[in-house]
Amino acid sequence: GSATPSLESLYNAKNQRYTFLTLKKRVGDSKFPALKLIDLRHKKLEAGLSRELLQAIDQHLQQKKQVMLFLNRRGFAPRIMCRYCGWTPVCEQCDLPFVLHKQIKKLCCHHCSAMKPVMKQCPRCQFSELWEIGYGTEKLETILQKYFPDKTILRIDRDSTRKKGSFDELFSKVHSGEADILVGTQMLAKGHHFPALTLVAIVDADHGLYSPDFHALERLGQLLVQVAGRAGREMHEGEVYIQTFYPSHPKLRLLLEKGYDEFADLLLLERKKTFLPPFQHLVLLRAESKKPREALEFLKTVSQLMKTENDQKLKLFGPFSSAVEKRAGYYRAEWWIQSPHRKTLHLFLEKLVSTLSEIKIPHHIRWSLDVDPGETY
Structure with a gap:
């Protein structure tokens, strides 16, 4: 309960x-x-x-x-910033600001767990005053x-x-x-x-x-x-x-x-x-690659191959870059597939998996199917 x-x-x-x-x-x-x-x-x-x-x-x-x-x-603070030039330390793997953890004297990424020491001055302009924001x-x-x-x-x-x-x-x-x-x-x-x-x-x-x-x-x-x-x-x-x-x-x-x-x-x-779950069934085809735009281009290719399999009971959105595009060194993209009928969706997914198994996919591209996803970012 x-x-x-x-x-x-x-x-x-x-x-x-x-x-x-x-x-x-x-x-x-x-x-x-x-x-x-x-x-x-x-x-x-x-x-x-x-x-x-x-x-x-x-x-x-x-x-x-x-x-x-x-x-x-x-x-301690979601980000720090140089008061003079505006520089902010960003995780290279996620393109998101590091979080300041004062107790352990580290800057931490909450997405990929990367860590680095807290600097005493701005590496860009050498100014010694860094603001703790948030x-x-x-x-x-x-x-x-x-x-x-x-x-x-x-x-x-x-x-x-x-x-x-x-x-x-x-x-x-x-x-x-x-x-x-x-x-x-x-x-x-x-x-x-x-x-x-x-x-x-x-x-x-x-x-x-x-x-x-x-x-x-x-x-x-x-x-x-x-x-x-x-x-x-x-x-x-x-x-x-x-x-x-x-x-x-x-x-x-x-x-x-x-x-x-x-x-x-x-x-x-x-x-x-807005035709969202639980009134429509939703599947996300996710792809990720360490090369920029490669995952997005891969999903565009797949969506073109699946065009002939679509019918009026399916709604297709994208492909597009994920809301948080880069995480743990991977650039991410997704393709949304919706239908009010679970059976129609299952038939389409069977054909989609079959297509994915037949085409040549570069080894550094990873893909996954998320049925009824708990999060969409």
Whole structure:
């Protein structure tokens, strides 16, 4: 069961393929937490924290309760930049900015795991002042230590739980009451029960509002509801503070005011109008190569060969470069194949696989078929 089922599961339940069971209240006598939206526009922030949020944290800590801050962004800062010439260190394998991890004194790529030492000056102009732009869980932890020096702050993310047994050790500190403030990523979002936790703060609710992946809004809604569900799970009333630069975003307002069910219904309606899953079946033919444009040209050749196999029940989009074109040294491209009929799609895919096995493909081109993909970038 889930408080935030996928749109595919809801669609199947509405069409009586699944049995739909509803829990109308929380376990025990606990109440749903009160939600408060914080408009971040025109406000001074420190590592993404507003004055209202800092005051709320202090209030709950004075009542001897626990606080959780959620930010789905590891590291200290998402990028650094030379203040003089604007240079930014970029991963050569992914063409994306390195993330600053101050604790280990490294620049890390979160896509291919490449690492390099933090430089003391700009290699382009030799200027010694490098700006740390943005914030991650590591920076959040540092700022909270400044405001609440006498409190125990635990950061729970992939970096702090790498060592064997570290995850269990951190969570035992939470349950024993030793921890006052938790800072974490998606690892804290679901399935945990913290009896003394009464305040949950979502530091940045805007991630996912404007993403090229059509799954992004669904995932954002699920994440916000799951994280909010950690607050006030016992007899103590809980509060959830949600920080955003887009307080009037219609889907965010709908989620907070009407709940996940109506939010999901609207997303399903949009998926239906745009012929996206679960109303249409989707397959991605992906290709990648270490040579620029080679994967894209390969897919264009395949699409031309398959032109005669297409019928009116299939919709073909592309080929085009992936939203994140370069990852781990490979240039990526994709071809979208859609159909409302699974059988039609299967017949086309059989012919496509047969064609791919017959043509000569350079050994350095890798291809894969992703049926009903979980992500499209």
